[in-house]
Amino acid sequence: MRRRELLHRGLALALALTSTAAAAQSAFPSFELERLELNPGGEGSLLVGMGELLQEGDLRFSAVAHYAHNPLLLDLDGQSLRIVGSRATAHLAVGYAPLSWLQVGLQIPVLYQSTGTEVETEGYLRPTSFGLGTPTASVRAGLLTQDDKGGVDLALELAVGMPLGSATALARDPDQWRLSPKVMVGRRFGFLRAGVEVGFLQRPERALTPRVDPEDVIGNELRLGAALATTGRRLRWEVNVRGMLPLTSQPGAAEVLPGMRYLVNPSLEVFALVGVGVGSAPGTPLFRAMVGGAFGNVTPHRGPGESSVNCEPGLPHTMEECPDMDEDHDGVRNSVDRCPTEPGDIARSGCSAKDTDSDGVEDTLDGCPFEPGLVANQGCAVQDADKDETPDDSDSCPSEAGPADNRGCPVRDADKDGIDNDKDACPNEFGPPERDGCPERDTDKDTVPNRIDSCANEPGTVKNFGCPQQIQPLVELKRDRLLLTGKVYFDPGQIRLQARSHEVLDWVAKVIKEHPEMPLFLIAAHTDDRGFPDANRRLSQGRAESVRQYLVNKGVPPERLEAQGYGQSQPAESNATSIGRENNRRVEFLIVDPQGDKAGAPR
Structure with a gap:
């Protein structure tokens, strides 16, 4: 027998002779002829993964009746032999998402009818008509999800084919597990979804004809898919393109499969697809057709930029979900209809001119439509x-x-x-x-309140700031600060206090200790504008710390003192004159209000 060429969709798949005696009939080599794969979740396309997963907790069960015409032809001596002229299978698939990023699936094909030509003189046997196909379990992990800000849907999948199919029905590769990893990506464009997937099919290499021709060797291959699908409608359309690139010398193949799907109710979807094949890879038919249904959580999820399928007539939905619908058919869309469940007038924003509580205010303008009230109070009672x-x-x-x-x-x-x-x-x-x-509190009973008494523990007079007449106080209590009648001096350009500052600082320590009702004082040090700002700020901070340490040494609790250097940032007068600069070089003692962390009146 001379094999001239393998026709389109054939490659003389599985028509090898065994190594037994020439007169004996030959059995087919074991390999999987079927190329149809379903997308278990079916969220975007029925056949091609678009990077999408079912929603967490959703379960989808699919049943498909499938027919393939001329999936295996052989040309012998000018005669075209339909080794497998027709093949009918049932495909059962289930998809479930236990987590928001994880989906598991299972597909089981069952062959229930097959026709073909048997050439007994050449030893070619027709495959059996009944048998189990290769069951496939899959795990899909979502890596990226498109949201309102953009992005894409991206997922990885690993499918494992189990060696449980019927070898005589051309429904199983040799006795080993078959691996098929995939990467899939997709994006939504309003009323359209687009996606592609790239997968690798691992299978053992083997020759399918008696004479080992490179084109007759099947093995590993790349499987490609692309799909475009409509969204947001009860009746949806899709176009799928599926192909294979063999990693052996056998020819490649591709199929184009358009289809439609219709949502009967939230738990039932029916669909149909037809397509034609191009190329001569095993299992690629002249054409194939399939019809089926899906059960479970089959209402498609509403994605970014898409309208909700539930807005189609006859499906349950909320008015918020479908703002462009008109539930009460009064010509006013739900989003602007103030009475969305009752027909009304356009001029009244979808409400009718009625006054339920008979208070003379229309319900559309009545703040209390079920309780009589006053017109001046928008129909509500006071x-x-x-x-x-x-x-x-x-x-x-x-x-x-x-x-x-x-x-x-x-x-x-x-x-x-x-x-x-x-x-x-x-x-x-x-x-x-x-x-x-x-x-008012007056500890020394001299009629001078503590809040302005510089000698709170010694009786004095108001004119002498609450101090005895023979004492000249150097500190006057104001609402927000201690006002010094003297000045705090430092060595020029240094942080060291001069001795002539001790007397006035001793008075400051005395006043602070005698007024425990004032919990916190801010020591604020300032400089003039000569020099660099950062240097001036550091100098003033050091001087404030020196004053604080002096007061602590005089018995003032350290937690009642806070030091802050402001440098030249808060001048009291102009720095244009020597007097102004002298007055800007100063130390202030501010009373901090514990309620607002700012200067305030003591109690």
Whole structure:
């Protein structure tokens, strides 16, 4: 017998003679003829992965009836032999996503009809008509997911073919596991999705004809796929292109498979695909057709830029999901319809001109459409539970009567100082408003309040800042600072204190220790503008630290003192004159308000 050429879709697949006696009939070599693969999740395309996964917890079960015409032809001495002229299979597939980034799948093909020509004189036997195909389990991991900001869907998959198919039905490779890794990527473009996948099929090399011709050797191959699919509709269309590039010398092949799919209800989808094949790779038919259905969570997920399939008539949806629909068919879209479930007028934003509570205010303008109210109050009644003429929505004490100028609350003043308890810092002690209702404190009983008494432990006079007449105080207490009648001196350009500064600093230490109600003082040091700003800031910081250390040595608790150097950044006067520069070289003692971390009046 002389083999002239293997026709398109043939390569004389599986028509090898065994090494037994020439007169005996030959069995086919074991190999997998079927090339049809389903996408278990079916989210983007039925056949090609687009990098997408099912939603977490979703389960999809698919059943497909498939017919392939002339998947295996042989030309012997000018005669075309249909070794496999027709082949009908059922494909069962299931996909499940246990995690948001993980999907598992299983496909089981079953051959239930096959026709072909048997050439007994040449020893070619027709394959059997019934048998199990190669079951394939897969694991798919999502690496990237497109979102509203852009990006792509990217996933990796590893499929494993189990050596359980029927060898006599051309439905199994030799007895070993078959590996098929894939990488798939896709992107959504509004009403379209596009994706590609690249896979590698690992299978053993073997010759399929008696004479070992390089074109008759099957083995490892690259499998490619591309798909374009519509989105956002109950009836969707897709076009799939699938091909193979053999890593042996056998010819390649490709198929184009357009199809349609229709969502019957959220749990059932039906679909059909037809296609033609080009090339002479094993299992590539002249044409193939398939119809099937999917069950489970089959409503396609709404992706970025896509409209929801649920917005098609007859499918359950929310008005927020479908803002462009018109639920009540009144000509006003859901997104702007104020009464989306009741027909109304366009002029009334989709509502009808009715007044449910008969208060003279249309429901569309009525803030309380089911309760009679006042027109001036947008159809709502004025609520005033305590009858104090202050509406409840602005009454801080809605269950207790009180004047409007007190936010509807009763006036409470336990110490009779004219300040409400809720505003009185000392609600049980009489005190002036400037002290937030707290009494003045006068430790030495000289009628000079502690807050302005420079000698808080010695009786004195107001004119002498609370000190005895024979003492000349060097520190005057102000609301926010200690005002020095002297000056703090340092060695020129240095941080070391001069001895003539000790007297005034001793007074500062005395006043601070006698006023424990003032918890924190800020020692602020400043310079003039001569020199570099950074150097001046460092110099002033050092001087502030020197003053702080002196006061600590005089018994002032260190936690009550904070040092800060400001350099030349906060001049008190102009640096254009020598007097101005002299006044800018200064040290200030600021009283820090513990409530707001800023200067404030002591108590």
